[in-house]
Amino acid sequence: MNLHEYQAKQIFADHNLPVSKNFLVTNSKEVKKAFNVIGGDKWVMKTQVHAGGRGKVGGVKLIDNIEDGIKFTNQWIGKRLISKQTDEKGQPVSVVMVEPCIEIEKELYLSAVVDRSAKAISIIASGEGGVNIEEVAETNPEKIFYEKIDLIIGPQPYQARRLSEALHLDAQQSNEFWNLFKNLVKMFVDCDMSLVEINPLIITSEGHLHCLDAKVNLDSNALFRQSNLANMRDLSQEDPQECEASNHDLSYVSLDGNIGCMVNGAGLAMGTMDTIKFYGGEPANFLDVGGAATKERVAKAFKIILNDPKVKVILVNIFGGIVRCDLIAEGIIAAVKETELVIPIVVRLEGNNSKLGSDMLQKSSLAIESDNDLENAAKKAILLAE
Amino acid sequence: MSILVNKSTKVLVQGFTGSQATLHSEQSINYGTNIIGGVTPGKGGTEHLGKPVFNSVAESMELQPNAALIFVPAAFCKDSILEAAEQGIPLIICITEGVPTMDMLVVKNKIDQLGITLIGPNCPGIITPDEAKLGIMPGDIHKKGRIGIISRSGTLTYEAVKQTTDLGLGQSSCVGIGGDPIPGSSFIDMLALFNDDPDTDAIIMVGEIGGNAEEEAAKYISNHVNKPVISYIAGQTAPSGKRMGHAGAIIAGGKGTAEDKMKTLQSAGVHVVDNLLEIGIRTQQVLD
Structure with missing residues (x-):
């Protein structure tokens, strides 16, 4: 699950990571109040969407008077922001965040991710901040520094010292960095995060570390707690x-x-898409209906697939493991009747009772083609989609 | 021979009296698996499926289980795995989907320290055909044979099993390592076991997008595996940045694509098929 920058910064503040105070506006009438609350004579206004690349398309702006602030708000609220990281429709903007303008001495990079191969949390830092870190990793891998956090031991001061040195921080900043480092790990663990990216982490003109941006992804499996x-x-x-x-x-x-x-099963669902492509067709979606493909779930899945006007045919691919294919066939027949399906459907049933299942489909007098060979089924679907 | 489980494996089921555990334990018992009992806190002293129920793993140790099969809900998996590990059960299989990654980071490091093998979570389990079925796979598609199968996906494992059964090749053992970002065992762990198993002639490895477990496996195969490896990678048509069902199946920042994995495996000498329907036939060709 993704969070907005303002939400991420709220969590940062709760965990004593240095962020600016901010004020959220949802219409132009609130701009004056926002500027008064924040104070100063320059403000940064940032559209709040789940996508990066906002700055390049005018979604982040330095403002020095209320009129421009109102203009910026009117320009964005209720509109969609399209950047390199969004699709062609873009992401809707309903909130603009106002922050004080902070003088930057230097931009750094800091992130925390789950490192799948080290089975640890990886802290990644670089002196090259504010830029695309993937590019730095490609072109100048020696400019990126890593520390692995063993969750049984937790973050250690020597790790923070090693990064401070790599980032050329002075003594005062190194102290600040240790606090930032351990609070970042604590927040990451306590909140079940899967990614935190602070790009840039800045050194202010007063020489302090400060989180200028904040991106957070949460582990969807942990939302229950x-x-x-x-x-x-x-x-x-x-x-x-x-x-x-x-x-x-x-x-x-x-x-x-x-x-x-x-399809039932995530792997087979991907495999089915690949098979369609292999024989020259184009899949419209990935859909894993899960192990228990009941009538209700199948009907719901059909409705979701049919909401996409591009869909001309549906290929059902079920490997009946514990679930019997005759029960799944029953579910498909009922769902086809219930959703009044008008486009053709090709069904491949394999595994437990698959013969019985396909016989039922064939006898149903509905527009269902049944073929238990996946290659044939895929080819039929491709033909019907043309 | 086979890997990890056989007919003498003594299996303890954790979360034994729950509905999923009951359904699948019953099928495992019917398959011939030696399930010796189970654990459900608060139900100790009763019987379930004709086997004793214990309040804790510690209490069950009088029966000397050497494998634990876990069906508890995701929120309790960390606890159940660590409880079995504390008692020194050398093989733990966790079927449950949806275990938080943070829990797995702790669990994985702990079981590695203890030298315990964990399979899963979010997996179909392990089967050695005609001997033992510790998981949720349909037993009847399997056939005793000489092909080892390792996979991150349940239903794709069944596809590979079905194809090798239909061709008469059969399987030595099949292991679903699961679709999570932090699995208890990796492809490498299982490749090592199959490579040492005298009854396995070839290994089928079914991977998918996300992470770099396949790339790490490729390196291991070129240095250590002397049996033929056949591989299929799911998700060749998957878009970047979208989670494809499994928690671990996501192309992040352009990394973890099927194309990269297939190339890396190919250059490590693995027989890579780009069509999932050719897994069995290619295995047969490689062995001929």
Whole structure:
């Protein structure tokens, strides 16, 4: 699950990481108050969307008078921000965050991620901040520094000292860095985060470390014990189809093709997409209907697939393991009737009672093609989509 | 021979009386698996599926289980795994999906320190055909044979099993290592076991997008594995930045694509198929 920058900074503040105080505006009438509360004579206004690349498209701006602040707010609130990191529709803007303008001496980079191969939390730092870190990793890997945190031991001062030295911090900043380092790890663990990126972490003109930006991803599997954070979910930033699917415990990702897919199991769902592509077709989606493909779940899955107007045919691929294929066939027949499906559907059933299942589908007098050979089924679907 | 489990493996089921555990334990017992009992706190002293129920793993140790099969809800998996590990049960299999990554970071480091093998979570389990089934896979698609199968996905494992069964090759053992970012065992751990197993002639490795477990496996294969390895990677058509069902199946920052994994495996001498329907047939060709 992703958070907005203002939400991430709230959590940062709660864990004693240095961030600016901010004020949120949702309409231009609030700009004056925001500027008064923040104080000073220069402000940074930042659109709040779940995507990076805001600055390059004018979604982050330095403002020095109220008129421009009102203009910026009117320009963005209720609109969609399209950047390199969004799709062509962009992300809706409903909140603009106002912060004081801070003089920057130097930009650094700091992040924390789950390191899958080290089985640890990796802290990544670089003296090259404010830029695309993946590019730095490609071109100048020696400029990126790593510390692995063993969760049984926790973060140690020598690790922070090693990074401070690599970042050329002075004695005062090194002290600040140790606090930042250990608080970052504590926050990461306590809040079940999967990624924190502070880009840039800055040295202010007064010589202090300060988190200028904040990006946070949470581990969706841990939301059951993070109810405060779960409440921060902003559905407007997510694909409505994917949201609808997740509300019904279905895993769905939309793609660009015209062959809808309904499969049990995530691996086989990907494998089915690949098979369609292999034989020259284009999958319209990833959809894992799960182990228990009941009538209700199948019907829901059909509805979600059919919300995509590009879909011309649905390929159902079920490997009946513990679940019997005749029960799944029953579910498919009922769901086809219930959803009044008008497009053709090709079903491949394999495994437990698959013969019985396909016989039922064939006898149903519905527009269902049944073929238990995946290659044939995929080819039929591709033909029907043309 | 086989790897990890056989008909003498004494299996303890944690979360024994729950509905999923009951369904799958019953099937495992019918398959011939030696399930000696189970644990459900608060239900100790009763019987379930004709086997004794204990309040804790410690109490069950009088029966000397040497494998623990876990079906408890995701929130309690860390506790159940560590409880079995504390008692020194050398093989722990966790089927449950949805375990928080932070829990797994602690668990993985702890079981490595103790020298315990953990399979999963978020996996179908392990089966040695005609001997023992510790998991949720359909037993009847398997056939005793000489192919080892390792996979991050449940239903894709079944595809590979079905193809090798239909061709008459059969399987020595099949291990689902699970689709999570921090699995208890890696491809490498299982490749090592299959490489040493005299009854395994070839190894099928089914990978998917996300992380670099396949790349690490490729390196290991070129240095240490002297049996043929056949591999399929799911997610060749998956978009970047989207989680494809499994918590670990995500292309992050351009890393972890199927294309990269397939290339790396190929250059390590692995027989990579780009069509999942060719897993079995390619295995047969490699062995001929």
